[in-house]
Amino acid sequence: xxxxxxxxxxxxxxxxxxxxxxxxxxxxxxxxxxxxxxxxxxxxxxxxxxxxxxxxxxxxxxxxxxxxxxxxxxxxxxxxxxxxxxxxxxxxxxxxxxxx
Amino acid sequence: xxxxxxxxxxxxxxxxxxxxxxxxxxxxxxxxxxxxxxxxxxxxxxxxxxxxxxxxxxxxxxxxxxxxxxxxxxxxxxxxxxxxxxxxxxxxxxxxxxxxxxxxxxxxxxxxxxxxxxxxxxxxxxxxxxxxxxxxxxxxxxxxxxxxxxxxxxxxxxxxxxxxxxxxxxxxxxxxxxxxxxxxxxxxxxxxxxxxxxxxxxxxx
Numbered sequence: 242x243x244x245x246x247x248x249x250x251x252x253x254x255x256x257x258x259x260x261x262x263x264x265x266x267x268x269x270x271x272x273x274x275x276x277x278x279x280x281x282x283x284x285x286x287x288x289x290x291x292x293x294x295x296x297x298x299x300x301x302x303x304x305x306x307x308x309x310x311x312x313x314x315x316x317x318x319x320x321x322x323x324x325x326x327x328x329x330x331x332x333x334x335x336x337x338x339x340x341x
Numbered sequence: 342x343x344x345x346x347x348x349x350x351x352x353x354x355x356x357x358x359x360x361x362x363x364x365x366x367x368x369x370x371x372x373x374x375x376x377x378x379x380x381x382x383x384x385x386x387x388x389x390x391x392x393x394x395x396x397x398x399x400x401x402x403x404x405x406x407x408x409x410x411x412x413x414x415x416x417x418x419x420x421x422x423x424x425x426x427x428x429x430x431x432x433x434x435x436x437x438x439x440x441x442x443x444x445x446x447x448x449x450x451x452x453x454x455x456x457x458x459x460x461x462x463x464x465x466x467x468x469x470x471x472x473x474x475x476x477x478x479x480x481x482x483x484x485x486x487x488x489x490x491x492x493x494x495x496x497x498x499x500x501x502x503x504x505x506x507x508x509x510x511x512x513x514x515x516x517x518x519x520x521x522x523x524x525x526x527x528x529x530x531x532x533x534x535x536x537x538x539x540x541x542x543x544x545x546x
Binding site: 249253254256257258260261267272276280283297301304305308310311313316321329330331332 | 370373374385388397400404407415418420427430439442443446452453454458461462465466469503517520521524527532
């Protein structure tokens with residue numbers, strides 16, 4: 242398998258992530274779409290790490306992506322809970338105030 | 342078309358695509374191709390089901406297939422530590438957080454609109470397919486790639502050494518630790534219950 246196959250899967254997952262973000266009206270789907278996009282970029286980094294003659298740099302990038310995703314998920318979940326508490330809805334378009 | 346027939350059609354098409362890609366991979370590249378197409382089907386099929394399903398719980402569990410597929414990609418790319426971290430953090434952590442989000446909010450079950458999904462798929466899929474078709478002409482080989490591919494030799498031990506070596510990643514490692522601490526404390530602070538949320542009882546302010 243050449244690197245192109247991995248890049249195709251990655252770009253398809255990226256597209257699905259964006260479709261998930263723009264086509265659903267629920268904040269949780271936006272979070273899921275972001276996770277898909279981050280995973281797509283992880284596949285890219287791992288593939289380039291493998292096909293660029295070994296080494297460790299690509300894997301380091303992936304580890305930092307995973308760390309960022311974990312931090313992002315925790316903060317985003319807290320924000321989602323607060324938004325639901327304030328607006329009694331999880332529609333992204335209804336959260337239009339900073340303070341009730 | 343009724344909801345049940347739509348579900349049947351969607352999952353039949355998905356299963357045909359998965360089996361077709363598995364057969365194609367097996368014919369073209371042997372066992373490696375088979376593994377690749379299984380993981381690709383898991384990844385992309387999970388993402389497609391996640392977009393398609395009406396219920397958030399089903400979408401979250403479909404996302405688990407995506408995460409496991411990506412972990413499989415890490416395995417066949419020779420990054421076994423990444424595969425382990427992917428399963429541990431995504432499936433064990435991020436997915437559990439998403440499920441907490443599902444349980445603590447009230448989703449609108451009629452929010453999925455197929456025309457919107459179709460329009461988004463057509464627009465974004467078309468745009469990205471156009472970009473990819475432009476890239477394919479250039480070819481990846483011109484800006485990447487070692488000529489020969491040796492066996493992957495990276496072990497978790499090497500990653501640990503690289504994290505703590507002052508010449509390599511120790512600053513980034515400390516920054517990541519700091520970021521995680523700040524983010525998690527901030528998440529707890531944001532998500533806490535405020536005192537005015539509770540109805541004051543006798544003797545309490």
